[in-house]
Amino acid sequence: MSGESKRKTRTRAGSARAPELPELPKAPTGIDGLDEILGGGLPAGRPTLVCGSAGCGKTLLSMEFLVRGAIEFGEPGAYISFEESEAELAQNVASLGFDVESLVAEGRLAFDQVRVERQEIEETGAYDLDGLFVRLGLAIDSVGAKRVVLDTIESLFSGFSDAAVLRAELRRLFGWLKDRGVTAVITGERGAGTLTRQGLEEYVSDCVILLDHRVLDQVSTRRLRVVKYRGTSHGTNEYPFLIDEFGITVLPVTSLGLRHGASLERVSTGIPRLDAMLGGQGYFRGSSILVSGTAGSGKSSLAAHFAAAVCARGERCLYLAFEESPDQIVRNMRSIGVDLAEPMAKGLLRVEASRPTYHGLEMHLSQIHRLVDQFDPHAIVIDPISNLSTAGAALDAGATLLRAMDFFKSRGTTALLTNLTSPNNGSLEMTDLGVSSLIDTWLVLRDIEAGGERNRGLYVIKSRGMPHSNQIREFLITSDGIELQDVYVGPEGVLTGSLRAAQEARERAASLSHERDARRRARELERRRLALQGQIDALQDEIRSLEDERAVADSEYSSLTTTIEHERAAAAVRRGADATR
Amino acid sequence: MTGPLSLAEIASAACNQPFSEQQWALRLYTAGPTPKSIAAFNNLKRICEEYMPGRYDIEVVDLMQNPRLAKEDQIVAVPTLVRKLPQPLRKIIGDLSDTERALVGLQLRPRT
Numbered sequence: 026m027s028g029e030s031k032r033k034t035r036t037r038a039g040s041a042r043a044p045e046l047p048e049l050p051k052a053p054t055g056i057d058g059l060d061e062i063l064g065g066g067l068p069a070g071r072p073t074l075v076c077g078s079a080g081c082g083k084t085l086l087s088m089e090f091l092v093r094g095a096i097e098f099g100e101p102g103a104y105i106s107f108e109e110s111e112a113e114l115a116q117n118v119a120s121l122g123f124d125v126e127s128l129v130a131e132g133r134l135a136f137d138q139v140r141v142e143r144q145e146i147e148e149t150g151a152y153d154l155d156g157l158f159v160r161l162g163l164a165i166d167s168v169g170a171k172r173v174v175l176d177t178i179e180s181l182f183s184g185f186s187d188a189a190v191l192r193a194e195l196r197r198l199f200g201w202l203k204d205r206g207v208t209a210v211i212t213g214e215r216g217a218g219t220l221t222r223q224g225l226e227e228y229v230s231d232c233v234i235l236l237d238h239r240v241l242d243q244v245s246t247r248r249l250r251v252v253k254y255r256g257t258s259h260g261t262n263e264y265p266f267l268i269d270e271f272g273i274t275v276l277p278v279t280s281l282g283l284r285h286g287a288s289l290e291r292v293s294t295g296i297p298r299l300d301a302m303l304g305g306q307g308y309f310r311g312s313s314i315l316v317s318g319t320a321g322s323g324k325s326s327l328a329a330h331f332a333a334a335v336c337a338r339g340e341r342c343l344y345l346a347f348e349e350s351p352d353q354i355v356r357n358m359r360s361i362g363v364d365l366a367e368p369m370a371k372g373l374l375r376v377e378a379s380r381p382t383y384h385g386l387e388m389h390l391s392q393i394h395r396l397v398d399q400f401d402p403h404a405i406v407i408d409p410i411s412n413l414s415t416a417g418a419a420l421d422a423g424a425t426l427l428r429a430m431d432f433f434k435s436r437g438t439t440a441l442l443t444n445l446t447s448p449n450n451g452s453l454e455m456t457d458l459g460v461s462s463l464i465d466t467w468l469v470l471r472d473i474e475a476g477g478e479r480n481r482g483l484y485v486i487k488s489r490g491m492p493h494s495n496q497i498r499e500f501l502i503t504s505d506g507i508e509l510q511d512v513y514v515g516p517e518g519v520l521t522g523s524l525r526a527a528q529e530a531r532e533r534a535a536s537l538s539h540e541r542d543a544r545r546r547a548r549e550l551e552r553r554r555l556a557l558q559g560q561i562d563a564l565q566d567e568i569r570s571l572e573d574e575r576a577v578a579d580s581e582y583s584s585l586t587t588t589i590e591h592e593r594a595a596a597a598v599r600r601g602a603d604a605t606r
Numbered sequence: 607m608t609g610p611l612s613l614a615e616i617a618s619a620a621c622n623q624p625f626s627e628q629q630w631a632l633r634l635y636t637a638g639p640t641p642k643s644i645a646a647f648n649n650l651k652r653i654c655e656e657y658m659p660g661r662y663d664i665e666v667v668d669l670m671q672n673p674r675l676a677k678e679d680q681i682v683a684v685p686t687l688v689r690k691l692p693q694p695l696r697k698i699i700g701d702l703s704d705t706e707r708a709l710v711g712l713q714l715r716p717r718t
Binding site for chain 2: 141
């Protein structure tokens with residue numbers, strides 16, 4: 026039985042915490058979380074007082090102590106009831122899965138109801154309670170009981186008038202129980218200003234546990250506190266506890282085991298661009314994801330995408346809605362292009378809607394447990410967790426959530442939680458329930474107000490175990506679903522929405538005119554170049570014509586010279602002068 | 607008839623039996639031969655001899671020997687005297703040293 030082995034490991038872990046102390050022998054209660062607070066269990070072989078007002082769970086706690094003792098720890102028990110009959114008790118705890126009748130039949134539990142009715146009794150002199158001792162001894166001996174419950178021994182005070190005799194007898198009784206070496210639980214009603222009406226704490230001083238059932242803001246919460254525990258270090262806080270179909274569960278935060286395995290498998294967020302921001306592959310399977318943001322920032326839409334992606338892979342997704350009805354969610358998500366009706370019809374998606382104030386926190390937790398056990402989902406969406414705080418004090422809601430997340434992790438269920446943050450309390454990087462440290466991947470959606478409009482921005486605060494983008498993305502909800510866009514990051518700062526569009530247009534216009542200028546300038550230069558070229562061509566023409574002129578002049582000159590020579594020679598011949606020289 | 611009826615007379619009248627002929631079945635639960643038990647037995651014997659001579663039957667149960675009877679007969683305090691007859695069943699605890707209250711308990715005298 027896995028539950029059993031889990032309990033045993035827990036007990037071991039609990040007692041391993043304080044190895045330096047000489048350990049008192051402990052009788053583990055087997056009650057979830059209580060043994061951790063008690064450092065292993067109740068003091069073995071000694072009486073423990075469990076007190077509290079009516080209806081706070083004393084009888085249940087003592088019954089669970091006995092039944093678990095008999096079933097899980099092989100210690101038979103004897104139950105001496107001063108109020109309810111065996112049949113009544115068996116009926117009351119049958120809803121918790123305790124089969125008292127068969128335990129009695131198997132000789133693992135002994136039961137005796139001590140009825141004391143004053144009107145039947147006439148006191149006529151000295152007496153003692155040997156009859157009770159005889160019955161107690163009989164009950165213990167008949168099954169070899171190691172554990173004894175006396176519930177509620179104070180009833181004797183209403184049956185017998187001689188309080189002095191009773192007190193002396195009670196003192197003797199507790200001494201006798203110690204001598205027998207049984208681990209006893211004695212219950213007592215809370216008195217005004219005292220732990221019990223008759224001051225039983227005076228006799229039972231080894232261990233005192235106080236149960237409390239209080240209504241705060243119209244929501245009831247059960248709490249447990251170890252008032253004293255001699256010779257043992259114990260948790261001193263008030264711990265909330267639940268009563269559900271598995272019995273009592275005490276919620277000490279410290280008891281949450283961190284032993285769950287870690288999957289390397291990744292699951293899509295349902296938004297490709299968001300997958301890209303998370304190392305390209307999305308969330309880790311079995312991790313806890315928190316999506317926080319102000320009202321209307323798109324948390325539910327993101328959750329719906331995730332749910333749709335889970336179902337698209339053929340896996341089951343449980344959607345716990347604390348704000349909207351299933352129909353409303355389907356309608357709203359259809360408007361952004363996410364069809365949840367189909368996976369619902371296929372039985373892959375289950376939407377459970379309830380008002381957080383409808384139950385106390387304990388009921389919510391047990392409801393979640395039951396749904397998860399029934400439906401066995403691969404992923405779970407809680408939208409939003411912040412509403413749980415209306416079902417109980419914020420601290421309790423945090424503890425409850427912690428418990429729930431521990432439960433999801435131990436099952437390897439991917440959990441996506443949304444959280445509404447108030448824009449007034451300054452930091453968005455804060456959750457009312459203080460669960461942020463438990464979160465593996467934390468996305469923040471925020472409104473960016475500028476230029477007379479609100480736009481949505483998304484960024485990843487953290488994502489354990491994967492590289493993730495440090496960029497703010499603009500988060501657009503279109504009729505085709507969520508789109509992520511780069512925001513404009515430039516000298517003007519971070520711009521989104523129409524401001525981003527305007528800025529982009531401005532930039533486009535500016536670059537256009539730059540281009541025009543450049544082209545004009547190029548044309549101008551070209552024109553000037555062409556003009557100069559023209560000038561060059563004209564000058565070259567001039568040069569050429571000058572050269573032609575010069576050639577003509579040269580040839581005229583040379584022919585003139587030749588003519589003159591001829592003339593001169595002819596004249597000399599004619600004069601006959603010393604031409605023969 | 608003089609004066610108001612005692613409870614016992616009413617009870618016996620209801621049984622259609624004269625009070626003077628009523629048979630008494632008494633059972634005394636003790637836990638071993640303790641001084642309180644012995645005192646209780648002696649006191650009981652004295653009362654019976656005085657009020658119902660020859661018409662009573664006392665059975666002494668030692669719970670140390672028969673612990674089961676403590677559970678079956680719902681005995682808490684010791685000594686306890688149970689009036690099994692005449693009906694209805696009455697329980698009287700203590701060593702019966704307070705004769706007045708013992709008589710009231712046995713319904714031999716009205717509660718004052």
